[in-house]
Amino acid sequence: MAKVVVNTVSIGANAKRVRELAEVNGVEIAAVTKVVCGDPTIASILLNSGVKEIGESRLENISRIMNAGIDSDFLLLRLPERSKFREVLDNVDTVLIGDLDSLSKLYELSSETGQEVNFIYMIDTGDLREGVMYYEAESVLEKAFEIAGENLEGIGTNLGCFGGVIATPKKFEILLSLGEFLRKKTGYSLRRYSAGNTASLPLLEKGIVPKGINHFRLGESILCGTDVTNNREVPGTLQDTFTLYGEVIEIAEKPSVPIGEIGRDAFGRIPHFEDKGKRIKAILDLGEQDVLPSGLTPLVGGCEVLHASSDHLIVDVTESKKSFSVGDSVGFRMSYGALLRVMTSPYIRKVYE
Numbered sequence: 001m002a003k004v005v006v007n008t009v010s011i012g013a014n015a016k017r018v019r020e021l022a023e024v025n026g027v028e029i030a031a032v033t034k035v036v037c038g039d040p041t042i043a044s045i046l047l048n049s050g051v052k053e054i055g056e057s058r059l060e061n062i063s064r065i066m067n068a069g070i071d072s073d074f075l076l077l078r079l080p081e082r083s084k085f086r087e088v089l090d091n092v093d094t095v096l097i098g099d100l101d102s103l104s105k106l107y108e109l110s111s112e113t114g115q116e117v118n119f120i121y122m123i124d125t126g127d128l129r130e131g132v133m134y135y136e137a138e139s140v141l142e143k144a145f146e147i148a149g150e151n152l153e154g155i156g157t158n159l160g161c162f163g164g165v166i167a168t169p170k171k172f173e174i175l176l177s178l179g180e181f182l183r184k185k186t187g188y189s190l191r192r193y194s195a196g197n198t199a200s201l202p203l204l205e206k207g208i209v210p211k212g213i214n215h216f217r218l219g220e221s222i223l224c225g226t227d228v229t230n231n232r233e234v235p236g237t238l239q240d241t242f243t244l245y246g247e248v249i250e251i252a253e254k255p256s257v258p259i260g261e262i263g264r265d266a267f268g269r270i271p272h273f274e275d276k277g278k279r280i281k282a283i284l285d286l287g288e289q290d291v292l293p294s295g296l297t298p299l300v301g302g303c304e305v306l307h308a309s310s311d312h313l314i315v316d317v318t319e320s321k322k323s324f325s326v327g328d329s330v331g332f333r334m335s336y337g338a339l340l341r342v343m344t345s346p347y348i349r350k351v352y353e
Contacts, residue, residue: 001247001285001349002244002245002246002247002284002285002286002290002347002348002349003244003245003348003349003350003351004242004243004244004245004342004343004348004349004350004351005242005243005245005351005352005353006041006042006241006242006350006351006352006353007238007240007241007242007243007353008041008042008045008352008353010225010238010240010241011042011045011046011222011223011241012045012046012048012049013237013238014221014222014223014225014234014237014238014241015031015045015046015049015050015051015222016049016050017236017237018201018218018221018222018234018237019049019050019051021201021204021205021236022204022216022218025204025207025209026211026214027196027204027209027213027214027215027216028052028053028214028215028216029051029053029215029216029217029218030051030053030054030055030075030194030215030216030217030218031043031046031047031051031053031054031055031218031219031222032054032055032056032077032197032217032218032219032222033046033054033055033056033061033065033219033223034055034056034057034058034061034077034219035219035220035223035224035336035339035340035343036223036339036343037058037061037064037343037344038056038058038060038061038062038064038065039064039343039350040064040065040068040070041352042223043065043068043070043072044068044070046222047070047072052072052073053072053073053074053075053093054072054073054074054075055074055075055077055217055219056074056075056076056077057076057077057078058078059076059080059084059087059088059091059092062074062076062091062092063091066091073093073094074091074092074093074094075092075093075094075095075096075120075217076088076092076094076095076096077096077217078096079096079097079098079099079102079122079130080092080095080097080102080106082102082105085105085106085109086109086113088106088117089106089109089110089113089115089117090115092117093117093118094117094118094119094120094153095117095118095119095120096119096120096122096130096156096194097119097120097121097122098121098122098130098131098132099132100140100143100144100147103119103121103144103147103148104147106119107119107147107148107151110151116151117151118151118152118153119144119148119151119152119153120153120154120155120156120192120194121140121141121144121152121154121155121156122155122156122157122158123137123155123156123157123174123175123178124157124158125157125159125165125171125174125175126159126163126165126171127157127158127159127160127161127162127163127164127165128162128163129158129161129162129163130158131156131157131158134174134178137178138178138181138182141155141178141181141182142182142185142186145182145186145188150188152188152190153190153191153192154179154190154191154192154193154194154215155175155178155179155190155192155193155194156175156192156193156194156195156215156217157171157172157174157175157194157195158197159171159196159197159199159200159229160197160198160199160200160229161197161199164229166199166229166230167195167196167199167200167202167203168203169203169208169209169210171195172193172195172196172200172203172209172210172213173210175193175195175213176193176210176212176213179193179212192214192215193212193213193214193215194215194216194217195209195213195215195216196209196213196215196216196217196218197216197217197218197219197220198218198219198220198221198226198227198228198229198234199227199229199230200216201216201218201221201227201230201234202227202230204216205235220336221234221237222237223241223242223339224239224241224242224334224335224336224339225237225238225239225241226239226335226336228335228336239333240333242334242339242342243299243331243332243333243334244286244291244296244331244332244333244334244338244342244348245329245330245331245332246284246285246286246313246329246330246332247284247285247327247328247329248282248283248284248324248325248326248327248328248329248330249283249284249285249326250282250283250326251280251281251282251283251317251324251325251326252280252281253278253279253280253281254278254279254281255277255278255279256273256274256275256276256277256278256279256316257273257274257275258271258273265307265309266309266310267288271307279316279318280316280317280318281306281314281315281316281317282314282315282317282324282330283312283313283314283315284312284313284314284315284330285311285312285313286311286313286345286347286348287308287309287310287311287312287313288308288309288310289310289311289345289347290311290341290342290345290347290348291308291313291334291338291341291342291345291348292335292337292338292340292341293305293307293308293313293338294335294338295334295335295336295337295338295339296313296332296333296334296335296338297332297333297334298315298330298331298332299330299331299332299333300320300321300322300330300331301320301321302317302318302319302320302321303315303316303317303319303320303330304316304319305332315330317330
């Protein structure tokens with residue numbers, strides 16, 4: 001059976017390394033667990049490494065952590081659905097918010113129920129995901145403060161996740177200038193400037209995060225030791241945090257190119273094949289439903305991931321440095337995208353070491 005082995009020691013070491021790097025720069029972090037679906041074991045490791053806040057996109061994952069008896073401050077990373085406002089108040093300490101109407105309605109409900117919640121208003125500095133565009137933000141922030149008062153804890157931005165926009169000091173300074181505008185207009189000083197994610201780590205490493213930026217939301221750098229936006233491994237972190245193993249269910253020598261007219265595969269793609277003659281191919285017990293095949297790197301040299309259907313992963317083992325038989329396991333390192341799918345799949349067994 002396919003499984004993912006979780007290296008708890010490496011995850012803890014990464015969390016400590018990244019937290020200490022942030023603290024040197026006057027930055028606190030929320031450890032983001034969305035890629036592991038709010039796995040309680042992993043959340044515990046992060047908190048035991050000195051992290052004080054868990055960031056999550058889904059309320060279901062926050063409930064999963066809380067139901068495991070884990071005590072933490074929770075930051076809701078995805079703008080909340082109005083149908084779930086009561087659930088937000090029951091489970092969340094701080095909410096990212098992106099429009100005034102949602103802010104008003106959630107704050108009103110908070111006041112009615114006596115359940116306090118803080119808000120970080122999102123500013124779109126160019127990545128074009130959530131938040132008010134930075135050049136329209138001044139009047140919006142004034143109104144946000146009129147609505148929420150001191151429960152408007154701060155402002156934040158997202159970079160890299162949608163548009164692939166690289167974090168720069170100039171992007172962060174947009175937030176600081178907006179905060180200064182609000183202070184001059186109202187006399188109120190924001191407490192939190194949540195500017196960074198893993199894509200922003202190079203600024204921490206170089207010590208060029210503008211003074212006043214005091215909060216990062218970090219997941220990939222801790223859980224994978226990678227930074228996909230900047231196409232690198234994060235210095236000082238470990239990448240052996242998760243290892244995927246698929247079981248060989250068939251192994252046979254077959255042609256390298258399908259025989260017959262080629263149409264589209266089960267996912268509407270037109271597959272392309274290089275004619276290498278006959279090759280030894282292993283079929284593993286996982287597929288597109290479980291993993292992102294393009295995000296897999298075999299641990300054994302000479303193996304090559306060819307293609308996958310819903311439930312079958314095809315690996316060329318002709319030049320493998322290890323021989324495989326039916327029943328053997330083939331191991332892989334995973335990208336962030338591959339890990340996301342693996343941890344979401346109920347068909348992949350999770351093993352903690």
